[in-house]
Amino acid sequence: MAEAIITPHVEEPKKKAPAQGDETSLITGSEAIAVACQLADVDVITAYPIRPYDTVMQYVAKLVANGEMDCEYIVAEGEHSQFEIVKHASACGARVFTGSSGVGWMYAMECLTVTPSLRIPMIAMVGNRALDDPKIPSRAKVDAFLPRYDRKDLLLHPDNPITVAPQANEDWLMEIRRGTAAAMERSAGVIREAYADFERIFGRKYGNPFFEEYMTDDADVVLVGMGTLSNPVRVAIRQMREEGKKVGFVRLRWFRPFPAEELAKSLGRFKAVGVIDRDFSLGSPYHSGVVATEVRTALYQSENRPQVVGFICGLGGREVTLPDVRKMSEIVSQAASGKPQPATQWIGLRE
Amino acid sequence: MGRLYAVEIVYRGIFQKNLAKNISRAIVLAAHKEGKPGISFGRYGDSPERNGIPAKAFAIVATDEQTLEEGMAKYEPTQVDVSICVDDTLFKGVESWAWYGLQPINKLVKPGGTLIVTSLEEPAALAEMAHRKEAPYQLAVIKAQPSFSGLWVYKDDHTDVRILGAIARVCPELFSLASVQEVIRKDTKDELKATSALRSFERVTTYEVQPTQGNPEEPYKFEMPKWHEMRDGIAIPSIAPGHKMKDPITGTEGGFQPARNPTFKKYATRTMRPVVDFDKCIKCTLCWLACPDSCFDVTPENLYDANLEACCGCGVCEAVCPEPNCVTMVNETHFSDNSSQWQAYRKDAEGYKANLASLIATRPERSHGFRFRGQYEEQVPAIIQAAEAEQQKQTQA
Structure with missing residues (x-):
């Protein structure tokens, strides 16, 4: 029962003529x-x-x-x-x-x-x-x-x-x-x-079925999320890249089975990880969303354990904006540079 | 570590639920009067209960909290000091669910422990009905017709207090008569009930059952499959469609016998069974149509044979049969096997008829509880009369 993927990111040559019958x-x-x-x-x-x-x-x-x-x-x-x-x-x-x-x-x-x-x-x-x-x-x-x-x-x-x-x-x-x-x-x-x-x-290639990585090869920090997050995050990452910030994005495609080992191996490469949850699990460890809890669990057995910061945003269909993404990315960079950050933060909240 | 006392109450689902609960609760309260902590509970798997299906309640009491805790770390005790059976037909065994197999009524009674039963039968006959046990045990019979009522109603015929009085007698270290009478008085505000407990305490006698006594049959049991032996998708094979029946004398084939669930025999479900006078049958099909368990096999000559692997003893067939004395419900204690009545009839019609006549003539009244409002009130005079007769007999003796 995966969430329906409505806007898949398709890796295919640009402007290719539609295949026969498509x-x-x-x-x-x-x-x-x-x-x-x-x-x-x-x-x-x-x-x-x-x-x-x-x-x-x-x-x-x-x-x-x-x-x-x-x-x-x-x-x-x-x-x-x-x-x-x-x-x-x-x-x-x-x-x-x-x-x-x-x-x-x-x-x-x-x-x-x-x-x-x-x-x-x-x-x-x-x-x-x-x-x-x-x-x-x-x-x-x-x-x-x-x-x-x-x-x-x-x-x-x-x-x-x-x-x-x-x-x-x-x-x-x-x-x-x-x-x-x-x-x-x-x-x-x-x-x-x-x-x-x-x-x-x-003729459509999605790469790793379980999660896709965007600009992670040389990234210092990454954001992790699932569901409808791709657009603002990608755009924000491209903007930040232009400013010289080495930020990447890991988008989970499957929550169950959770790709724990593979994900932990990938995330172990970075200095800090920010997990964006468009959900909230009341009373959960560190008062996080469900993805952050799973990511922390996956990393526990891992040799390289980056800092994990959880974000709660976009609840109830609220828009996750570019400034939101930039803000989250900034917090994760702070964590990477050794400045302790709260385990969970609410982003885009009127406060 | 202190001393642990375990009591089980084996009862008929729904019909005796309140009775079992009352007994189990009072045991714990009476022991508590003497400073012993305890807990009263029903077996988890028995809920939701089904009409007449054997179920269990337990009372676990200890001399201290820690011992109680250790005794409670079990789903069902492996041994009990006292086992209480509130319906004597359960002496044939306890089969609560499919795959459960048949558990002898005395299985949990520890060596030298006591099995208390309400019955009108003699102790020796009851001992024979139960399965054989390696070690001797005590059998205590409270002379009474098994008390049946329902989920929402309770037949207040003193069965509970009589059993409590008997426990005080057979296991005085669990609680004394005085303690249990105190609980009864506080709970019911009825001095007559406290007296009933006393009478039962005075009159109950025990009978030692020897390893040579009892049903020598090995109770049937089933091996439950391991997880990887089970089929995907929680799918199980349906019961097979069935087949024709064969006349044991002529070899003629015909009629229809449905196949039945091989892992649930239902032998222990009945308190009564229908006996059929095949010569009176007019082949109207009503019993076959009305039976909620599809228990009737259709014979080659289109008679209807209640298959005892499927019959729960509900009595609907007797109620719908338009022919007087064609289908009669008879107390299950009168039978020691589950074979086909029609086969017996075909092999020896005269012998079958003679046996049938005697079964019907001597059948004691048997009921599943209240069938209509006011039925209990109607029964009260007879109960009082029986009690008075008993009282007179005691006085004369």
Whole structure:
């Protein structure tokens, strides 16, 4: 259940003519998701309006209404049902998509506890905001990339009589969790394979699937973040580079499985690390966001442990501005030069 | 380290939940009167409880806090000083969940410990019903019909206080009669209940069960799979569809026997079982349709045989059967096996009918609790009458 990557940074030659069958169009991130659902030939989509997932709903509804997309489009009575419906549809062999935003996710949370154990490949979008011009690939390429969804002997069907998700008490749960954990341990390899396939079929290269690095080769300090941060951070870094400040950016693509060893190895090269969280985990160690806590944990076993400064910003969709990024970068540089900094700082806060 | 006392109460889920809780709670309170700390709790896995499924409550008491702490670091005690069984049909064994297997009722009773039971049966008969145990143990029988009520209602027939009085007798170091009477008086403000506890204390006798007594069968058990032997996706195979039945005499095949969950036999779930007079059956299918556990096998001649691997003994079949005395619920204590009634009938119709007639004629009243509002009030006169008769017998003796 990764956050939907709406504006991927694509490393490809500039101004290259679109590949055969591909189409460049100016669409919103929400529309791009609807188109992705169409291309992936999703069978069941559930909806319940909440900004900005409602815009995805609208685009999907339009595709269905126009006869451009063949799927069961179910408007549920709430997020809880929304997530339950796709879970069970997936057990019956349907490719599914759903999503929500903010508090909607909170209400859906109960349904998510058993989804990983059932090995349900559910894509659930976390609504955020973006506008860009993604390149829409051809249906033929998508079909080549996405195999037919086949649950094999896990398919819930009268011809394959099984019970899915029976009640499990203390005498079963540990074994079930261990099985799910084993699948998660295997997932890193699967993710690498999928990125390699993606590159081969679509001709788009993302580099390291787990995190991307921007101007880190000679950097003294780096900022680390995930989700919709790229634009302001990249621009700010380019400005600071012009001023002679050696700042880089590491953007996490996967929160689970968390690429702890690889990330620790990379971050060990710098004098200080600033972690930008667009979230906040109340009462967590050093009152940080979730990414900062994970980064500190990843670095603990590492030989080189740079200073880690956590930043809380951009909550509730508040804009992360260029001055914000410059300010964070300045604080991290101070930490690198040996001036102690508070473990967590709030940026862009009225104070 | 001090002395630890463990008591288990084995009861029927829902029907006896309040009874078990009352007993367990009072044990701890009575021991506390004597300065012994304790804790009363239900087995975690039994919640949510299901009708009639064997469940357990525990009371753990110690002479000091530290000993109590050490005794509590266990999910279920491995040994108990006193085991209390509030329904004698549980003497056939305890099977609480699928994969649990059958646990002998006396399994946790330590050598020389006591098993207290409410029953109208004789001690020797009860000892035979339970599984064999290597070391001798005491059996204490409180003469009573097992007390059944429900989740929201409680049948206040003094079963709890009678058991508490008996505990004071068989394990006086846990608590004295005086302490438990004090708890009863404070809790219920009912002197009659304190007297009931005293009567039980005076009258309860113990019977020593020898290793030669009891059901010699090895209780069935199941090996639970290791995590990597389990299928991905919390998927388990469904129960297979089933097959035709075969007449043991003629070899004729027909009808339908559904396959059943191989890891959950439900033998210990019943307090009653339906006995069927196949000659009276008009093949109306109502029992087969109404059974919530799909327990009826359809025989080649379209009769309906209650399969005892699936029957929970709810009695719905008896209630819906339109033919008088065709399906009759009979106390589970009357049976020592779980074989097919239809097979027995096919092999020896006359013998089967004679046995059936005697079962029905002698069946004691058996109930799952309140079926309608006011039922308990209706039962009270009979209970008082029985108590008076008992009192007279005691006086004459």
